[in-house]
Amino acid sequence: MSASPAKNTKTQSKMMVTDEVVIEISNMNKWFGHFHVLRDIDLIVNKGERIVICGPSGSGKSTLIRCINRLEEHQKGIIKVDGVELNDDVKKIDKIRSEVGMVFQSFNLFPHLTALENCTLAPVWVRKLPKKDADEIAMKYLEIVKIPEQALKYPGQLSGGQQQRVAIARALCMEPKIMLFDEPTSALDPEMIKEVLDTMIELAEDGMTMIVVTHEMGFASKVANRVIFMDEGQIIEQNSPKEFFNNPKSDRTKLFLSQIIDH
Amino acid sequence: METKYSFVRKDLVSEQPPPLTQVGITGWLWRNLFSSMSNFTTVTSSVQSILMIILTIWLLYFCGGQLISIIDFAIISAVWSDPDGLKREVCATVKQGGDLPADWYGACWPFIFAKKKFLIYGRIPNEELWRANLVYAGLFVGMGYIIWEKGQGRKWVGLGMLTLFPVISLILLTGANFDISFNLILWTGILLIVSYLVGYFSSRNYFGEIFEQFSILFNFLALILFLFLALLILFSIDYGLAPIDTLDWGGLLLTLLIAITGIVASLPIGIVLALGRRSNMPIARVLCTMFIEFWRGIPLITVLFAASVLIPLFLPSGANVDKLLRAVIGIILFSSAYMAEVVRGGLQAIPRGQYESASAVGLSYSQSMRFIILPQALTHVLPGIVNTFIGLFKDTTLVSIIGIFEVMGIFRAASQDANWGSHVQHATSYLVAATAFFIFCFGMSRYSIYIENKLSRDNK
Numbered sequence: 195m196s197a198s199p200a201k202n203t204k205t206q207s208k209m210m211v212t213d214e215v216v217i218e219i220s221n222m223n224k225w226f227g228h229f230h231v232l233r234d235i236d237l238i239v240n241k242g243e244r245i246v247i248c249g250p251s252g253s254g255k256s257t258l259i260r261c262i263n264r265l266e267e268h269q270k271g272i273i274k275v276d277g278v279e280l281n282d283d284v285k286k287i288d289k290i291r292s293e294v295g296m297v298f299q300s301f302n303l304f305p306h307l308t309a310l311e312n313c314t315l316a317p318v319w320v321r322k323l324p325k326k327d328a329d330e331i332a333m334k335y336l337e338i339v340k341i342p343e344q345a346l347k348y349p350g351q352l353s354g355g356q357q358q359r360v361a362i363a364r365a366l367c368m369e370p371k372i373m374l375f376d377e378p379t380s381a382l383d384p385e386m387i388k389e390v391l392d393t394m395i396e397l398a399e400d401g402m403t404m405i406v407v408t409h410e411m412g413f414a415s416k417v418a419n420r421v422i423f424m425d426e427g428q429i430i431e432q433n434s435p436k437e438f439f440n441n442p443k444s445d446r447t448k449l450f451l452s453q454i455i456d457h
Numbered sequence: 458m459e460t461k462y463s464f465v466r467k468d469l470v471s472e473q474p475p476p477l478t479q480v481g482i483t484g485w486l487w488r489n490l491f492s493s494m495s496n497f498t499t500v501t502s503s504v505q506s507i508l509m510i511i512l513t514i515w516l517l518y519f520c521g522g523q524l525i526s527i528i529d530f531a532i533i534s535a536v537w538s539d540p541d542g543l544k545r546e547v548c549a550t551v552k553q554g555g556d557l558p559a560d561w562y563g564a565c566w567p568f569i570f571a572k573k574k575f576l577i578y579g580r581i582p583n584e585e586l587w588r589a590n591l592v593y594a595g596l597f598v599g600m601g602y603i604i605w606e607k608g609q610g611r612k613w614v615g616l617g618m619l620t621l622f623p624v625i626s627l628i629l630l631t632g633a634n635f636d637i638s639f640n641l642i643l644w645t646g647i648l649l650i651v652s653y654l655v656g657y658f659s660s661r662n663y664f665g666e667i668f669e670q671f672s673i674l675f676n677f678l679a680l681i682l683f684l685f686l687a688l689l690i691l692f693s694i695d696y697g698l699a700p701i702d703t704l705d706w707g708g709l710l711l712t713l714l715i716a717i718t719g720i721v722a723s724l725p726i727g728i729v730l731a732l733g734r735r736s737n738m739p740i741a742r743v744l745c746t747m748f749i750e751f752w753r754g755i756p757l758i759t760v761l762f763a764a765s766v767l768i769p770l771f772l773p774s775g776a777n778v779d780k781l782l783r784a785v786i787g788i789i790l791f792s793s794a795y796m797a798e799v800v801r802g803g804l805q806a807i808p809r810g811q812y813e814s815a816s817a818v819g820l821s822y823s824q825s826m827r828f829i830i831l832p833q834a835l836t837h838v839l840p841g842i843v844n845t846f847i848g849l850f851k852d853t854t855l856v857s858i859i860g861i862f863e864v865m866g867i868f869r870a871a872s873q874d875a876n877w878g879s880h881v882q883h884a885t886s887y888l889v890a891a892t893a894f895f896i897f898c899f900g901m902s903r904y905s906i907y908i909e910n911k912l913s914r915d916n917k
């Protein structure tokens with residue numbers, strides 16, 4: 195990303211972190227059967243924060259963000275999203291899911307619908323927008339992710355990078371307060387990774403609250419205001435990207451960083 | 458060194474006609490017939506080729522022979538008319554008292570023409586046939602319009618065919634004017650009002666939090682009661698139509714009625730059962746699984762016997778549910794169990810990511826099923842669904858064993874007519890029945906292939 199200094203200052207002001215808490219996780223635990231996947235997770239996310247979660251595979255990163263919109267259920271502790279506590283109340287969960295956008299590693303677009311229909315489905319049926327307004331919003335976001343010309347194509351006709359950008363547009367069409375990214379670039383070719391990351395960077399510059407599980411350390415150091423390192427279901431270390439990369443505190447983090455930087 | 462490999466084409470190769478094995482009639486014959494039997498390069502392939510040649514010749518001989526004998530039976534040797542009203546004698550050989558040579562074997566079409574009304578309508582009285590004709594006309598026009606893709610408002614026509622048409626047809630065919638007790642109507646009405654009010658007030662939180670969750674249930678109950686009440690009233694009105702006993706319905710009319718009712722009802726019930734069997738709620742899952750396994754575990758003949766013989770024993774005296782209705786309900790429940798398993802197969806083919814992303818954008822369970830999961834699942838299993846439909850269509854012939862005269866039953870009854878007794882009577886009947894079933898089943902099969910192609914074209 196080569197941004198002009200003028201744009202940088204403008205975006206810097208937009209990328210300000212506010213004091214408003216949007217996600218509050220305290221003492222959260224989760225088990226898969228006997229396996230203790232998440233252990234005593236405490237995390238507070240303020241509005242406007244860009245958080246990158248990294249760590250070795252199996253460390254519970256994905257499970258953690260999937261708990262935030264309750265694709266996974268937690269067994270102990272409290273998760274509050276936008277002031278609402280997550281429990282078994284289906285209505286509350288649907289409400290929160292409509293406020294929290296999610297982008298998956300494997301895109302998960304609806305293959306029987308066009309890109310545009312993928313984007314308008316939820317606004318029409320969840321937000322109850324008229325079809326025409328939903329179409330307008332969808333086209334707006336498809337333009338933001340730079341593929342308006344693919345609107346009438348089916349996901350099977352798009353490349354991986356294009357599919358992932360449609361998936362981002364689909365999430366944005368609900369005008370969510372928080373965006374969750376679950377390894378959004380892991381299934382992509384190197385060339386396509388860039389187009390998806392560029393889209394995410396623009397999103398961050400527009401002030402979106404984002405939690406991103408990724409191994410893209412370049413993205414983390416450029417965009418994140420906080421990096422969280424997880425291992426064995428626990429948060430081992432969290433810090434600003436500068437401190438995290440240059441001056442890691444724990445041995446586990448040092449080992450992890452040395453491994454990913456060596457390659 | 459480099460110049461050694463350099464090459465520049467001087468004269469371009471112009472387009473040349475393809476070899477004879479690629480195009481035209483010869484190409485078609487080659488691809489479909491000779492390519493598999495003309496490889497003599499090795500011993501193995503020579504043996505294969507020779508075996509293929511023998512098999513092909515034998516198949517051509519066998520199929521050709523069958524085809525010729527059917528054409529001979531149905532057209533060339535057949536007796537087409539009975540100008541003198543001879544009935545039996547027109548299709549009888551010299552020995553049997555007719556004029557035909559002793560080794561004559563052909564279709565006796567005058568017999569079919571004479572039984573035409575019987576085959577199409579059953580024993581509906583002649584002066585009431587216009588009612589059955591109206592139902593036929595509505596059915597074919599409506600179905601044709603739904604299949605015709607350029608038709609305006611096909612959705613509404615389809616909805617009408619699913620809701621209004623069955624009610625009107627039943628009124629036309631039965632004559633309505635049923636003796637429905639006033640008490641039943643009154644109590645249904647009272648229950649309707651009560652459940653509507655409970656639903657209305659609980660959705661506005663008059664009875665506290667717990668009831669709010671049940672408001673949908675009460676609204677649903679009210680809707681069902683409303684429809685039931687509407688049907689009760691509609692069927693108790695005197696339209697001035699003479700009553701026709703359902704046991705007088707028969708032939709093609711009855712076959713279509715049973716098959717279409719079964720097909721239309723078993724799909725939604727099957728979908729609900731399949732969703733229930735995959736549900737997270739243990740009670741729903743167990744109930745649906747039990748239902749499916751029970752109905753899959755008993756043969757259809759048993760179901761029909763139970764419907765016609767056993768059920769009346771358990772009903773309180775005085776209560777009488779129509780025999781045809783019992784049989785149709787049996788068939789619907791039976792085929793919906795099969796349908797449920799077909800649909801479940803489709804549901805299992807949908808990757809988990811589809812469920813997750815549908816939830817992640819905020820769609821509720823019913824919305825994600827309706828817009829995301831079912832459209833994909835049903836497309837996947839369309840061949841299986843149509844398979845079940847065709848099976849159901851053919852299974853309708855079994856109702857003839859409990860004294861309901863659909864096409865096969867009518868043919869069997871018609872063959873008993875001594876006025877037409879001849880040695881070709883049965884063969885002619887079965888030829889017509891087979892043709893009728895083939896037309897409908899083959900039609901369904903082709904239409905499903907067309908829809909499959911259309912859907913896969915849309916998605917690519």
